[in-house]
Amino acid sequence: MNRRPLNAISAADVAQFRDDGAICLRGMFDQDWIDRMLGAVDRVMDSTHALARPREVTRALGGTSGRYHINTFVWCWDDDFRAWCMESPCAEIAASLMQADSVRLFYDQVFVKEPLTQEMTDWHQDLPFWPMMGEDILSVWVALTPVSHENSALEYLAGSHRWGKFYAASIPDKDPNFKSTLETCPNYSLQRDNPDLRFLSWQMNAGDCIVHHPLTLHGSEGNFSPTRRRAAISTRYMGADARWDPRPATMRVTGDPVVQPGAYPDDDRCFPLVWQRQ
Numbered sequence: 001m002n003r004r005p006l007n008a009i010s011a012a013d014v015a016q017f018r019d020d021g022a023i024c025l026r027g028m029f030d031q032d033w034i035d036r037m038l039g040a041v042d043r044v045m046d047s048t049h050a051l052a053r054p055r056e057v058t059r060a061l062g063g064t065s066g067r068y069h070i071n072t073f074v075w076c077w078d079d080d081f082r083a084w085c086m087e088s089p090c091a092e093i094a095a096s097l098m099q100a101d102s103v104r105l106f107y108d109q110v111f112v113k114e115p116l117t118q119e120m121t122d123w124h125q126d127l128p129f130w131p132m133m134g135e136d137i138l139s140v141w142v143a144l145t146p147v148s149h150e151n152s153a154l155e156y157l158a159g160s161h162r163w164g165k166f167y168a169a170s171i172p173d174k175d176p177n178f179k180s181t182l183e184t185c186p187n188y189s190l191q192r193d194n195p196d197l198r199f200l201s202w203q204m205n206a207g208d209c210i211v212h213h214p215l216t217l218h219g220s221e222g223n224f225s226p227t228r229r230r231a232a233i234s235t236r237y238m239g240a241d242a243r244w245d246p247r248p249a250t251m252r253v254t255g256d257p258v259v260q261p262g263a264y265p266d267d268d269r270c271f272p273l274v275w276q277r278q
């Protein structure tokens with residue numbers, strides 16, 4: 001299993017990430033990682049571990065086919081996910097794009113859409129949902145299966161992390177605990193003809209990844225393929241300017257970190273240091 005990214009990240013990649021708020025990096029993870037994590041995903045999807053935090057979106061929304069499964073903070077109880085967060089190239093990829101000297105893990109999240117899953121991931125930003133603030137936070141969304149428009153490729157709005165928008169959190173299973181008075185995020189899929197919007201989306205192979213800023217608008221349609229599942233792990237990392245901000249209607253962090261509001265999240269138990277510049 002490769003510890004370092006299989007391909008170099010260039011200055012042009014860093015600039016593109018800064019400008020667009022999302023970038024697709026090809027072929028960064030070897031097949032051993034993909035096989036290991038596909039096995040781990042299958043195992044955790046039906047786990048009844050006390051720390052498992054499954055969201056069964058299809059069931060919650062009354063869907064009748066497929067399965068949209070989400071699980072978070074899996075690294076806290078599964079050794080393969082722990083290795084993924086700590087030892088895979090994810091942390092170095094995050095460091096390169098944030099140009100950080102050190103990187104802490106925020107959390108990991110599994111997204112599986114089985115064939116014929118109708119449920120979309122509504123357009124959203126990540127930060128409104130998180131008890132965190134700052135510019136140096138990002139997600140590394142790694143495809144564990146091939147991904148195409150048919151089986152729920154992610155879509156992004158280029159540059160939307162700089163629009164000054166902070167929309168209400170949107171949870172795929174419509175969990176009422178995240179209701180807020182913030183502006184509701186529109187369904188940007190209905191604005192494809194708007195010449196002011198630049199949509200980004202990529203066909204991906206297993207081992208490719210997308211890295212996105214926490215304010216970049218993104219979402220995905222359902223998986224309309226009758227045969228091809230779409231499985232991915234999105235791992236979130238933080239650099240120097242991340243600040244703990246436990247606002248109302250934000251996600252609980254497994255382990256309940258001890259950090260002063262407004263402080264850098266240096267609780268090693270919940271937010272381990274996973275990468276440091278040599």
Ligand SMILES: O=C(O)CCC(=O)C(=O)O
Pocket residue numbers: 111121126139141154218219220232234
């Ligand atoms: O995989 C998806 O459909 C959603 C992923 C996502 O929203 C994220 O990684 O922040």
